[in-house]
Amino acid sequence: MQIKQNYSLLKHNTFGLDVKTKYFAEYANEADLQKLLRDEYFFSQPFWHIGQGSNLLFLGDFDGVIVHSAIQGIEKIKETAGFVWLKAGAGTDWDSFVAHCVQNGWGGLENLSLIPGEVGSSAVQNIGAYGAEAAGCIEEVHAYFLETGEKKIFSNPECEYAYRDSFFKKQENRGKYYITHVVYKLSKKPEYKLDYGNIREQIGAGTVNLETVRQAVIAIRKSKLPDPKKTGNAGSFFVNPCIGMEHYESLKKRYPGMPHYPVNEKTVKIPAAWLIEHSGLKGKTAGGASVYEKQPLVIINQGNASGRDIADLAAEICKTIKEKFFIDLQPEVNYI
Ligand SMILES: Cc1cc2nc3c(=O)[nH]c(=O)nc-3n(C[C@H](O)[C@H](O)[C@H](O)COP(=O)(O)OP(=O)(O)OC[C@H]3O[C@@H](n4cnc5c(N)ncnc54)[C@H](O)[C@@H]3O)c2cc1C
Numbered sequence: 069m070q071i072k073q074n075y076s077l078l079k080h081n082t083f084g085l086d087v088k089t090k091y092f093a094e095y096a097n098e099a100d101l102q103k104l105l106r107d108e109y110f111f112s113q114p115f116w117h118i119g120q121g122s123n124l125l126f127l128g129d130f131d132g133v134i135v136h137s138a139i140q141g142i143e144k145i146k147e148t149a150g151f152v153w154l155k156a157g158a159g160t161d162w163d164s165f166v167a168h169c170v171q172n173g174w175g176g177l178e179n180l181s182l183i184p185g186e187v188g189s190s191a192v193q194n195i196g197a198y199g200a201e202a203a204g205c206i207e208e209v210h211a212y213f214l215e216t217g218e219k220k221i222f223s224n225p226e227c228e229y230a231y232r233d234s235f236f237k238k239q240e241n242r243g244k245y246y247i248t249h250v251v252y253k254l255s256k257k258p259e260y261k262l263d264y265g266n267i268r269e270q271i272g273a274g275t276v277n278l279e280t281v282r283q284a285v286i287a288i289r290k291s292k293l294p295d296p297k298k299t300g301n302a303g304s305f306f307v308n309p310c311i312g313m314e315h316y317e318s319l320k321k322r323y324p325g326m327p328h329y330p331v332n333e334k335t336v337k338i339p340a341a342w343l344i345e346h347s348g349l350k351g352k353t354a355g356g357a358s359v360y361e362k363q364p365l366v367i368i369n370q371g372n373a374s375g376r377d378i379a380d381l382a383a384e385i386c387k388t389i390k391e392k393f394f395i396d397l398q399p400e401v402n403y404i
Pocket of ligand 1 (some may be wrong): 082116117118119120121122123124137158183184186187188189192193194195196197200222231243244245247249294295296301302303304402
């Protein structure tokens with residue numbers, strides 16, 4: 069296990085914040101993790117597990133232990149005529165995992181191409197894009213429970229997946245399980261999802277296969293989202309809010325063009341980007357943080373933002389949306 073002291077997290081968060089942690093502990097295998105979970109000193113101070121930090125906002129230096137999994141590798145553990153089951157280490161780069169599946173002709177994750185992060189976090193976050201969610205292909209999640217140090221294998225239903233939500237994100241479980249591996253079930257006879265976000269148009273008259281779908285998704289994403297290697301950001305900062313039908317009906321009278329997606333008979337989802345754009349917040353800044361011009365759901369670091377600047381801007385956006393639409397926006401990003 070590698071333990072570093074007074075360590076910069078600049079390379080471990082996509083907002084590009086040069087914050088420090090008192091300790092940075094990186095475990096390479098399950099034995100290392102078990103050792104860490106038996107260490108009393110570790111539990112005597114604040115600790116937090118990270119992936120690539122693409123959904124995190126550090127408000128300042130971290131006075132404790134930041135933990136990271138370096139468990140890598142992709143192993144085929146089962147195969148039938150129609151499916152393969154792959155067990156991937158939590159520290160495996162997500163997009164490399166998707167590329168591996170696509171290259172081998174295994175479908176299910178191609179619409180999730182180019183999402184930053186690691187395999188372990190994909191199972192916490194239930195990442196989603198272009199009509200697909202990680203939950204649709206997750207078979208098992210292997211995790212250690214911090215309170216007992218015991219390993220538990222979660223089946224898909226036990227992970228309680230919902231839109232950008234899981235058992236691991238619930239308030240009572242948050243930060244209490246460390247994921248070491250995720251088992252994904254991929255299809256050898258892929259069914260393509262092309263009717264989301266212009267994938268069909270992007271492919272045009274070309275052949276539809278896993279590789280062309282992946283390349284179409286990559287091209288669309290690159291045209292819309294800032295590259296975190298060049299401009300600090302954490303993707304969508306807010307979750308799209310769900311509101312009651314009565315609330316929606318009263319807003320519709322004032323904003324007839326407001327887009328909405330029925331969730332069930334009682335609830336409607338409203339795109340947070342539309343709310344932000346129609347509150348005149350596009351391009352708004354606070355310190356070195358700013359609402360991204362091309363996609364108002366994204367907050368960017370203009371180069372010299374602090375975590376506080378980003379949090380202040382997010383708070384101002386929430387206040388404005390609440391005053392104008394009576395809607396509570398919730399950050400998707402985890403504040404540390
Ligand atoms: C440009 C950009 C575009 C994005 N687009 C999308 C998108 O289309 N769809 C989408 O869903 N998300 C998107 N995101 C958000 C982000 O990529 C995902 O949330 C991703 O899963 C985070 O992965 P990470 O490894 O960086 O995790 P981190 O941000 O480091 O951590 C996320 C959470 O997972 C927990 N965690 C990480 N590893 C483990 C582990 N091994 N065990 C237990 N807990 C762990 C952390 O404690 C934290 O709660 C985008 C982000 C950026 C910067």
